[in-house]
Amino acid sequence: MSLKLNVVIGSTRPGRVGPAIAQWFKDFAAAHGKFQVELVDLADFHLPLLDEASHPRLQQYEHEHTRRWSRSAASADAFVFVTPEYDYFPPASLVNAVQALNLEWAYKAAGVLSYGGISGGLRSSQELRQLLANVNVHALPQVVPVPIFPQFINDEGEFRPNEQMTDGAKGMLDELHKWATALKTLRQDQEERQNEAA
Template sequence: MIVKLNIIIGSTRPGRVGPKIAKWVDQATREHGKFDVELVDLADFNLPLLDEAAHPRMQKYEHDHTKMWSASVASADAYVFVTPEYDYFPSAALINAVQALSLEWNYKPAGIVSYGGISGGLRASQVLRQLLGNVNVHAIPQAVPVPMFPKFISEDGVFTANDEMNAGVTGMLDELSKWAGPLATIRSAD
């Protein structure tokens, strides 16, 4: 089974570094070789704050941005969320994007690459894992923190991971690959 993996850039803030870190995750995932990879930037969807009248479980989307976001999320078998830590929490844009949908997330595994200061975004990662569980995503425990992220970005804007981060991403991708097949079986039984 070829697993379709969406790498979701979870920040839309001007001047963000999420795309730089996501580019590294994208390259590592392609080198891993077990996934059909798509890099998805939340900024491309311009999702307003919960602007659909019907509950997401109804899937009665009125707005094109929600329909496009729904199609993107539904197309994947697994996800990697690349999230900053803002005030010990994931970005509001990412929380909104998760909550804008419901059934599209069902029975899919997700990994998290978080970045921040000394904690590497782990507090945001834990909050995001809880939210994902609430929308029926299996958030694996193999999160990859990127502490003190500016140290890993060169003057020309390229993020270069250290050996521990690279090993962490490989371990996370191995686990996502293991979970994707069984969860696909569960989805097909619905």
């Protein structure tokens, strides 16, 4: 069963390091070998703050930026959200992106790779996991934190994790694959039942 993983860069702030960390994780996940991996940058979608008149559950999107974001999220079986911690919380850009959609998230699995100061963004990841659960995502408890992140960025701007981070990333991908496989089967069963009822 082919599974697609979207690695989502959650910050859109100028000067962010999210792209460097996410690029490392995208390459690491591809080498892991259990997913087709796509790197997704929220900055490319230019999503305004909740500018759709209809509830996202209706999927009656008026704007092309929302339709593009919807197609991106719908294409994935699983997600890893790469998020900083802003004021003990995930960035507003990421919260907005999650809340802009609804059904596209349902019955999918997600992991979080967080970065920040001494806590490694763990408070941000906890808030994000709760939000994801509220849109029917199975948010893994296995979070990969990056504490004091500047020490892992080299002079070329590349992220260089330590052994604990790579071990954590492998464990998260292993769990993500288990859940994504099971949830894809669940989604397919639901689609078949809906088609039979139509």
